[in-house]
Amino acid sequence: MTQPIRSFVRRSGRITKAQQHALDTLWSIYGVDTDQMLDLDTLFGRKAEKHFEIGFGRGDTLVTMAKTHPEHDYFGIDVHRPGIGHLLMEIKAAQLTNVRVLCADAVDVLQYHLPPQSLDTVYLFFPDPWPKKRHHKRRLVQSDFVQLLAGRIKSGGCLHLATDWQNYAEHILQVLEAAPEFVNCVTGGGFSPRPSTRPLTKFEQRGLRLGHDVWDLLYLRQ
Ligand SMILES: C[S@@+](CC[C@H](N)C(=O)[O-])C[C@H]1O[C@@H](n2cnc3c(N)ncnc32)[C@H](O)[C@@H]1O
Numbered sequence: 001m002t003q004p005i006r007s008f009v010r011r012s013g014r015i016t017k018a019q020q021h022a023l024d025t026l027w028s029i030y031g032v033d034t035d036q037m038l039d040l041d042t043l044f045g046r047k048a049e050k051h052f053e054i055g056f057g058r059g060d061t062l063v064t065m066a067k068t069h070p071e072h073d074y075f076g077i078d079v080h081r082p083g084i085g086h087l088l089m090e091i092k093a094a095q096l097t098n099v100r101v102l103c104a105d106a107v108d109v110l111q112y113h114l115p116p117q118s119l120d121t122v123y124l125f126f127p128d129p130w131p132k133k134r135h136h137k138r139r140l141v142q143s144d145f146v147q148l149l150a151g152r153i154k155s156g157g158c159l160h161l162a163t164d165w166q167n168y169a170e171h172i173l174q175v176l177e178a179a180p181e182f183v184n185c186v187t188g189g190g191f192s193p194r195p196s197t198r199p200l201t202k203f204e205q206r207g208l209r210l211g212h213d214v215w216d217l218l219y220l221r222q
Contacts, residue, residue: 006105007128007140008055008079019085026088027101032075034104034113043100044073049120052076054106054140055127057203059087064199065123066091066099072120077102077109106140110148121158122149126203129165141172143179150181153221158185161217162198164207169215176219185218192218 015023032043040050049072056062056076066074076099078084084103091099102109130138141161149159159182163169169191176182177189186192194216204214 004107005137007107007130007138008105010079013080013082015082015085018089019082022085022088022092023081026092030088030091030099030101032100032102034102034109036113037115038113039115040073040075040118043075044098046073048073048098050075050118051121051123052114052119053123053125055124056083056087057126057201058083059090059101061123061125061199061201062087062099063090063094063096065197066096067094068197070098073098073100075100075102077104077106079103079105107145107148110152114152116151117154119153119157121160122153124159124161125198125201126163126207127161127168129163129168131165131167136171139168139171141168141175143175146175146179146182150179150221155221157221159217159219159221160195160198162194162204162214164204164212164214166213166215169217172217176217181222182219183222185220192216 032038041047051065051072051074053062053074053076056078059076062074062076084101087101127140130136153159161172163172173191194214195218
């Protein structure tokens with residue numbers, strides 16, 4: 001059987017003692033195992049808007065958004081264990097009850113574990129740019145992925161992406177403009193000014209220090 005093309009490489013990366021301890025002790029509280037279809041209201045124990053961040057890195061953005069909007073539920077997914085450990089510590093420190101964490105490939109979870117029309121907002125901030133042309137097929141945002149998102153985001157829901165890689169930004173714009181389920185929130189189309197609701201991510205701060213521009217894309221699920 002051929003292996004699916006993944007948008008990430010599992011880095012063994014150094015994990016601190018504190019991050020490992022958080023994984024060992026906090027996963028059972030905030031972690032979500034992806035062995036079956038998820039019932040999001042049951043997971044959070046209430047009915048509230050469900051916001052999903054794909055590839056949260058260290059999770060600082062997710063925590064900031066969850067603190068700002070305690071009336072919404074937030075869950076994020078990544079595969080990088082040190083970052084997941086970091087996020088678990090931050091959730092505990094802030095005593096947040098509206099955040100859950102997944103450790104899996106977002107493509108699999110969208111496909112097999114999230115019910116249709118179950119998400120109010122999906123965030124994808126600074127996805128791995130895979131800059132070399134021969135690696136472009138590993139980029140997360142492709143038309144199949146956008147179709148998957150269209151099936152999981154509610155009508156009237158929102159898709160917010162940002163990247164500091166111009167060539168990827170143009171690719172994302174092209175893919176989304178070709179998707180009839182999504183309509184650009186910017187009158188006349190194109191990139192969006194950075195919404196004040198998007199916290200600066202760690203990855204973005206590094207890019208800004210290096211002089212990178214940032215492109216935001218905001219779409220409404222029709
Ligand atoms: C460039 S980092 C950006 C992290 C964060 N959003 C930020 O802006 O600081 C991209 C992240 O996406 C994660 N990622 C890539 N593909 C993924 C996938 N298919 N499922 C879950 N996480 C993924 C990587 O592990 C990595 O942590």
